[in-house]
Amino acid sequence: MQSTVYCTAPWNGLTIRENGHVRTCCVGSNIVLDLNVDQIDKIEQSPMLQEIRNKMLLGEPDLKNCAYCIRQEKNDGYSSLRNHYNTYYSDFDPNNLDLKSIDLRWNNTCNLSCMYCSPVFSSTWADKLKKINLKPVKPYQDELLAWILERAGHVKELMLVGGEPLLMKQNYELLKVLPLECRISIITNLSYDLKNLPCLADLLKRPPDNIVWNISVDNVREQFEYVRQGASWTQLTDNLEFLKQHWPSNCSINMVYSMFNALDLLEIFKTFKTFGMEKFNLMPLERNNPMNLSYMPPSIRNIARLHLTETADYHYQSLHPEDRSFYPIQGIKSFLVHLEKQTNNTLTTRLEFEKQIAWYDQWSAVPFRNLWPNVIELIEQHLI
16 A cells, blocks of 8 residues: 555554553654553554554644654654655555564663663663662563564564663574564664674674664763773774774764763764764763753853864864765754753752762762863853
């Protein structure tokens, strides 16, 4: 059936979150199934899924479930995810789920406890903070894996997310059976022994262009090890060299933009350029207000804007002229506008910032002040 709907995601894709909630896509707001109480093979009978589909068949988005794309289209005139589904998966069977695209997050298994993360997404944080109810073992995982494996031959696109997806044995099983033409996108902290990973042979046998590595890393050297607790800069750089050898054009650096890197951005970019990295994506910090630029006074935001502009200019000039339109820094324009026009009256105080740093420092052998003297200087000058 040729699509005339708002979006084909409710027929062609699923997102399975680390907490067992099943959604139509990675930005869908509604829970169409809860695997903690429902079996995955009941997905087609989900009243919520049927409601979303019925609206789609009328060409109308579900205002709650589709709020992200609706907002993106209002602000930018374009929704990348909706366009992706309607372009690549325009055909669908209105009565059945044809699993072509999966965003898969088995649980919160992760070897790191990054400073801005939480026990919800990191089993290491759950252990540190003794959150027993957030352990990675889920009773539905075997049933879910069997259900997906039965349909693996139809999957054209798989997004592996975590926790840390390359430490999850369920993904090893999937990589053995997915069609070689399936496009696999991996969001990874790359802080493990990649060369001895059990699924490495299954990754290497696939066409290189069909694997995309999205590397979550925000800093370099000692700052990197502070922010991403449990990681080793040496291990990361070894892995980057290995990726450059096997997937030279399919790697991107995904940075959470915050006070952890805002004043060192240019040097961070220069360092990753030495490993052949050309694709960069800046993402907002959703939590931890004291480290969020949105809660800094205009004087600090203006300094951060200068660093962003300087980094953008360097990145542009460092690229081959033919590549400049292909490798913009994703997200940087939004941050430049936001830092200039932000009018948040709830600003971080110096005491709040220092309390946050003290909490971070308890997990690190090297204190924040020693690693970010430039940030400390600004905080002491500009925060009340």
